[in-house]
Amino acid sequence: MTNTANTMTGPGTDDTTTIAPGVDSEVGPLRSVLLHRPGGELTRLTPRNNDQLLFDSIPWVERAQQEHDAFAEVLASRGVEVLLLADVLGESLADPRAHAAGVHAAVDERRLGSELADALRSHLSGLGAGALRETLMRGMTFEELPASEGASLVRKMHHAHDFVVDPLPNLLFTRDSSAWIADRVAISSLAMPARSRETALLDLAYAYHPRFRGASRAYGAHSAPVEGGDVLLLAPGVLAVGVGERTTAAGAESLARSVFADGIAHTVLAVPIAQNRATMHLDTVCTMIGPDAVVMYPLARDSLVAYTMRPGDDVAADGARELRVDGPEPFLDAAATAMGIDRLRVIDTGLDPVTAEREQWDDGNNTLALAPGVVVGYERNTQTNARLEEAGIEVLAIAGSELGSGRGGPRCMSCPIARGPLPSAS
Numbered sequence: 300m301t302n303t304a305n306t307m308t309g310p311g312t313d314d315t316t317t318i319a320p321g322v323d324s325e326v327g328p329l330r331s332v333l334l335h336r337p338g339g340e341l342t343r344l345t346p347r348n349n350d351q352l353l354f355d356s357i358p359w360v361e362r363a364q365q366e367h368d369a370f371a372e373v374l375a376s377r378g379v380e381v382l383l384l385a386d387v388l389g390e391s392l393a394d395p396r397a398h399a400a401g402v403h404a405a406v407d408e409r410r411l412g413s414e415l416a417d418a419l420r421s422h423l424s425g426l427g428a429g430a431l432r433e434t435l436m437r438g439m440t441f442e443e444l445p446a447s448e449g450a451s452l453v454r455k456m457h458h459a460h461d462f463v464v465d466p467l468p469n470l471l472f473t474r475d476s477s478a479w480i481a482d483r484v485a486i487s488s489l490a491m492p493a494r495s496r497e498t499a500l501l502d503l504a505y506a507y508h509p510r511f512r513g514a515s516r517a518y519g520a521h522s523a524p525v526e527g528g529d530v531l532l533l534a535p536g537v538l539a540v541g542v543g544e545r546t547t548a549a550g551a552e553s554l555a556r557s558v559f560a561d562g563i564a565h566t567v568l569a570v571p572i573a574q575n576r577a578t579m580h581l582d583t584v585c586t587m588i589g590p591d592a593v594v595m596y597p598l599a600r601d602s603l604v605a606y607t608m609r610p611g612d613d614v615a616a617d618g619a620r621e622l623r624v625d626g627p628e629p630f631l632d633a634a635a636t637a638m639g640i641d642r643l644r645v646i647d648t649g650l651d652p653v654t655a656e657r658e659q660w661d662d663g664n665n666t667l668a669l670a671p672g673v674v675v676g677y678e679r680n681t682q683t684n685a686r687l688e689e690a691g692i693e694v695l696a697i698a699g700s701e702l703g704s705g706r707g708g709p710r711c712m713s714c715p716i717a718r719g720p721l722p723s724a725s
């Protein structure tokens with residue numbers, strides 16, 4: 300197996316053939332994707348901090364890396380350009396403005412007090428781009444921060460293994476921290492404290508990496524919470540946004556206002572989902588496998604509803620169009636209407652409730668489409684995968700025993716940067 304660490308694979312790595320970013324569906328041929336190969340940040344997980352850091356167990360890091368390399372290789376073997384976040388971040392941090400922004404984001408003065416904050420700031424400012432990148436991802440313990448002149452009560456009262464900069468093990472789930480909608484990138488405002496600093500890293504990567512410097516933004520990183528795992532691009536101009544544990548109603552509403560104002564969508568469906576760990580994002584219960592087809596957790600099929608947001612006819616005092624909100628109505632009906640199709644097909648996994656629940660937990664419904672009818676899924680979800688195959692879907696099965704310990708599947712671990720257009724309907 301080729302090790303894809305610190306490399307960019309697939310076509311388009313050479314400047315003359317750079318693939319222009321832009322994504323307007325879930326299933327158009329995948330051309331370029333941002334992944335994060337898990338690294339030192341996973342070695343920070345312990346039984347004492349894993350819940351807070353949003354992992355359900357302690358992954359075996361080397362095996363997680365092998366599984367991830369195999370995932371990247373499946374994508375590359377299908378002609379997808381794989382960009383690795385560590386590379387993008389490292390290259391961005393070479394710009395002094397990005398370096399300063401990275402340092403700024405890592406120093407939490409409110410928690411550290413001014414003395415220690417100053418010491419940390421000056422230490423980080425002296426690091427080269429590569430070392431700063433590692434610290435930003437892996438975090439730093441009190442014992443790793445070199446001693447400084449001034450006395451700090453905070454340092455004295457903390458344990459040597461406590462974090463002065465928190466690690467970011469959930470960088471693995473690149474789906475959530477940013478999302479492309481048409482030719483704009485939305486940097487997420489992440490809801491959980493364990494992930495909030497990811498926003499700053501993605502923000503600086505997109506701002507300073509030569510590949511993305513000109514990219515327009517959608518939404519605002521500091522607006523109400525919206526996470527990419529909740530955002531499905533049902534069809535060009537049509538978004539479904541899960542509202543639950545992560546994305547709030549305010550987040551869905553302001554995302555809708557922003558994509559309407561930018562003219563990149565005409566309908567946004569807000570879909571309430573149960574506020575619990577098993578369904579933390581909409582993509583844990585439903586992902587698209589074809590232009591008019593989804594795989595869905597059977598229990599969600601008849602219970603999901605949607606509120607439909609569209610730009611209204613009236614114009615508000617600030618010149619923006621008023622929002623029109625309709626519903627709720629059954630999700631499948633609202634989606635079909637918005638997509639302009641007769642019906643949104645659900646591939647019926649026909650699973651008994653216990654198997655369905657087990658495979659939903661293990662991200663059986665969290666597939667990543669490489670093209671219509673071709674998806675990547677975890678091999679462990681044997682029953683879901685078998686049903687998908689019976690329905691004519693090609694399932695590229697990958698191992699995920701370790702990767703899955705953070706509760707995320709192939710869709711969660713990928714942020715599509717470019718997809719080709721959907722094949723025109725026959």
Ligand SMILES: NC(=[NH2+])NCCC[C@H](N)C(=O)O
Nearest residue numbers: 353472528580705706707711
């Ligand atoms: N798009 C997704 N379903 N992402 C899964 C993210 C899992 C991650 N541990 C979290 O809790 O945030």
